[in-house]
Amino acid sequence: MKSQDIRSQFLSFFEDKKHSIVPSAPMVLKDDPTLMFVNSGMAPFKEYFLGNAQPKNNRIADTQKCLRVSGKHNDLEEVGYDTYHHTLFEMLGNWSFGDYFKKEAIAWAWELLTEVYGIDKDILYVTVFEGSEEDKLPMDTEAYDLWKQFITEDRILKGNKKDNFWEMGDQGPCGPCSEIHVDIRSAEEKAKISGKELVNKDHPQVVEIWNLVFMQYNRKANGSLESLPDKHIDTGMGFERLCMVLQGVQSNYDTDVFTPIIREIETITHKKYGNPDASGEKVDVAIRVISDHVRAVAFSIADGQLPSNTGAGYVIRRILRRAVRYGFTFLDKKEPFIYRLVDVLSDKMGSAFPELKAQKQLVENVIKEEEQSFLRTLDQGLVLLNRIVEETKGTTISGEKAFELYDTYGFPIDLTALILSEKGLNLDEKGFNEELQKQKNRSRAASEMSTEDWTILVDDKEEEFVGYDRLEAKVKLTRYRKVVSKKDGEMYQMVFNLTPFYPEGGGQVGDKGYLEDSHGDVVYILDTKKENNVIIHFAKNLPKHINESFQAVVDAKQRYRTECNHTATHLLHQALREILGTHVEQKGSAVHSKNLRFDFSHFSKLTNEELQDVENFVNARIAGKLPLEEMRNVPKEEAIAEGAMSLFGEKYGDTVRAIRFGKSIELCGGTHVKNTSDIWHFKIISEGAVAAGIRRIEAITNDAVKDFYAENNRLYLEMKELLNNAQEPVKALQSLQEENTSLKKQIEALLKDKAKNIIGELKNELQDINGIQFLAKKLDLDASGIKDVCFDLGSNADNLFLLFATESEGKALLTCYISKELVASKGLNAGQVVRELGKYIQGGGGGQPFFATAGGKNPSGINEALEAAKAYLI
Numbered sequence: 001m002k003s004q005d006i007r008s009q010f011l012s013f014f015e016d017k018k019h020s021i022v023p024s025a026p027m028v029l030k031d032d033p034t035l036m037f038v039n040s041g042m043a044p045f046k047e048y049f050l051g052n053a054q055p056k057n058n059r060i061a062d063t064q065k066c067l068r069v070s071g072k073h074n075d076l077e078e079v080g081y082d083t084y085h086h087t088l089f090e091m092l093g094n095w096s097f098g099d100y101f102k103k104e105a106i107a108w109a110w111e112l113l114t115e116v117y118g119i120d121k122d123i124l125y126v127t128v129f130e131g132s133e134e135d136k137l138p139m140d141t142e143a144y145d146l147w148k149q150f151i152t153e154d155r156i157l158k159g160n161k162k163d164n165f166w167e168m169g170d171q172g173p174c175g176p177c178s179e180i181h182v183d184i185r186s187a188e189e190k191a192k193i194s195g196k197e198l199v200n201k202d203h204p205q206v207v208e209i210w211n212l213v214f215m216q217y218n219r220k221a222n223g224s225l226e227s228l229p230d231k232h233i234d235t236g237m238g239f240e241r242l243c244m245v246l247q248g249v250q251s252n253y254d255t256d257v258f259t260p261i262i263r264e265i266e267t268i269t270h271k272k273y274g275n276p277d278a279s280g281e282k283v284d285v286a287i288r289v290i291s292d293h294v295r296a297v298a299f300s301i302a303d304g305q306l307p308s309n310t311g312a313g314y315v316i317r318r319i320l321r322r323a324v325r326y327g328f329t330f331l332d333k334k335e336p337f338i339y340r341l342v343d344v345l346s347d348k349m350g351s352a353f354p355e356l357k358a359q360k361q362l363v364e365n366v367i368k369e370e371e372q373s374f375l376r377t378l379d380q381g382l383v384l385l386n387r388i389v390e391e392t393k394g395t396t397i398s399g400e401k402a403f404e405l406y407d408t409y410g411f412p413i414d415l416t417a418l419i420l421s422e423k424g425l426n427l428d429e430k431g432f433n434e435e436l437q438k439q440k441n442r443s444r445a446a447s448e449m450s451t452e453d454w455t456i457l458v459d460d461k462e463e464e465f466v467g468y469d470r471l472e473a474k475v476k477l478t479r480y481r482k483v484v485s486k487k488d489g490e491m492y493q494m495v496f497n498l499t500p501f502y503p504e505g506g507g508q509v510g511d512k513g514y515l516e517d518s519h520g521d522v523v524y525i526l527d528t529k530k531e532n533n534v535i536i537h538f539a540k541n542l543p544k545h546i547n548e549s550f551q552a553v554v555d556a557k558q559r560y561r562t563e564c565n566h567t568a569t570h571l572l573h574q575a576l577r578e579i580l581g582t583h584v585e586q587k588g589s590a591v592h593s594k595n596l597r598f599d600f601s602h603f604s605k606l607t608n609e610e611l612q613d614v615e616n617f618v619n620a621r622i623a624g625k626l627p628l629e630e631m632r633n634v635p636k637e638e639a640i641a642e643g644a645m646s647l648f649g650e651k652y653g654d655t656v657r658a659i660r661f662g663k664s665i666e667l668c669g670g671t672h673v674k675n676t677s678d679i680w681h682f683k684i685i686s687e688g689a690v691a692a693g694i695r696r697i698e699a700i701t702n703d704a705v706k707d708f709y710a711e712n713n714r715l716y717l718e719m720k721e722l723l724n725n726a727q728e729p730v731k732a733l734q735s736l737q738e739e740n741t742s743l744k745k746q747i748e749a750l751l752k753d754k755a756k757n758i759i760g761e762l763k764n765e766l767q768d769i770n771g772i773q774f775l776a777k778k779l780d781l782d783a784s785g786i787k788d789v790c791f792d793l794g795s796n797a798d799n800l801f802l803l804f805a806t807e808s809e810g811k812a813l814l815t816c817y818i819s820k821e822l823v824a825s826k827g828l829n830a831g832q833v834v835r836e837l838g839k840y841i842q843g844g845g846g847g848q849p850f851f852a853t854a855g856g857k858n859p860s861g862i863n864e865a866l867e868a869a870k871a872y873l874i
Ligand code: ATP
Pocket: 040, 068, 075, 084, 085, 086, 087, 088, 089, 091, 207, 208, 209, 210, 211, 236, 237, 238, 239, 240, 241
């Protein structure tokens, strides 16, 4: 059975059981601070499990893109070495939110696997929770008794808390689970040892395929459990593992999910997958790593998460680099090639995940550029490593040096180890690991945080947002909690029955403002964010009278400026599509009160004319006084038919809010000016590249533009004054520049002359020491003058040893020249001389054996350095 059919059969099975089928959510969650990536099918539904929102249908099924590369679930290091863990994988799941429970979940799982997919029940095992003394929980006999109806008792195994009790995080909904395992070994293998012994023992052919979680408890901050009022079902089945079983193969990589990618890698690299000889093993691992990682990286980019230097983007960059490294080391690929796999990938997966097909070109470009830049890093790293090797006495490279190479230059440690072992050297792995641990401890300490349970004042889960219409409202606090973190110290998070505060989202910053009670006590709201569908207000302290009503007041000035920037962002988006073309797609935006930032797909730098056109286009719409037309709660299809674009990587409900200004129409939850004329003026401040094929524009509006022009004018006047109030300041500046250039030339010529004169004098100063012509002296010349002197003197002699020093702007420079003949006959080395004498001037340097320089920050050490030079001749 083809993988595509396996996927669609799953979905239609649950559709028949009255489930709504929903598309996979994007992999990067926007309003869940505890998760960097979706790592299980339930993550996008957390708001339902927490009771913060109600689904339209309390039965849902889908296939969810999951990424397990960070945090609690991190399989990255396994990937490639085993045959059934991936970074990105699809999790097929069915959910009940307070609807059906164990009975149906178990019966349907069994029906689907054995009847629909026709899996032989003799290869299946199931597990149930054995209970936990620590949590005072009994064994899950309910599940046990249900399974008994379908499977013989010797195939029902009891499992501990680690395997059979599922928790979302340190706090929150959790419950016992039942896993379904398959044993796909040959009869011969089975005869040797029973599958029962191998369940949950990391055997590659006895693996878990489906986990049925019975959410019935809530874990509180103090670690205790309470029963949930509503019980839920959360199941997750690994799609690639299911394909392995149904396609009768022994590895996920032998299913049609992976084979087309693997064939392509074979074609590109001329390496064979599945070669039985010993050298083939590394090749196989590398091919598995690359075929896995290209999926993770491509899907992330398609979901709007580009590789970068921080956060989720950094994780993606590291995954891609891992793939490049395996290609570089084991497949001899020294040039970019991973981007070439995107074609087959989008061909295979594009119908189930259209975002991949739609953005193929962008994904390819970004991957290619990332590959190129990492390959450059590898090249530089090799040079640095060689230098470290040269400088090392003995056969062991220190852990500190290797860590510096890894941490500062991004050079992978396993590559360092490999290269060293090829050279017959050792790496101090212990030292390296210590450095790594130190760094981890530092970043852990920085991100440590403790969160208390919510204190509920009013049991009211409905929290109305009134901030589209009002900036003030009478509110009541419904719950609050304290959060302590290194970064922000002690903070209170508050939730109200209703709120005018806009929570950060859709690129727009969260509102600031204050609360005031009837006694005149004020609490400042420092930020507003949405977390799992709840609007949370951040403050340094709690109000004094928490049970009273407050006047909640949004900082109107900040909000207004932010709105100007948000509306301008829409107009900018429209302008770019009109002027550059409809290939322009929004790839990110940040709307603040001070400025706006807009990232979009486009392949070349914008010309000055294009930028001017864009500015003019936006300003024309500001001058056109276009009114805001807001459509709340319109069906998504309707808004799209009107011309609104949906963005990849955004999660939309069935009904959406659409914002129109003239012909600009967007799906948007943000706040806007009532009329474009409120913006006053729009000005682009910068344009540049963020990644391959992604440009960024930064712009300002309103007061910020006024300030900008005022500041420019001030600078202009100041400059004019410096130019003696010339009538034509530009011309005056040009003639100054010309004069400067010609003066520089004159100085250079003078210095050259001076050097020539000096040479005559220096020749007379040469001392003969043991047959070597020696001179160590401080000169009043620049670096290039000294170089000329050295080579000039050197051209007529074969036994020179020169050390010159010079001082300029508080820095010292040492230059050493040794005739090549001396280098050969006496084993002298100018590089070594400057490195060693560099210590006197607190600096370092290097070069070739016959010519080298060192710079330092301590000119007062020059004399000592010059005096020490003689020692090399004796
Ligand atoms: P395992 O013990 O095999 O790592 P798990 O206990 O981490 O699995 P769950 O968190 O219960 O798995 O996830 C549900 C299902 O998702 C698993 O039964 C498995 O089929 C699949 N799955 C989990 N992790 C991966 C992965 N890294 N790659 C592919 N499939 C996975």
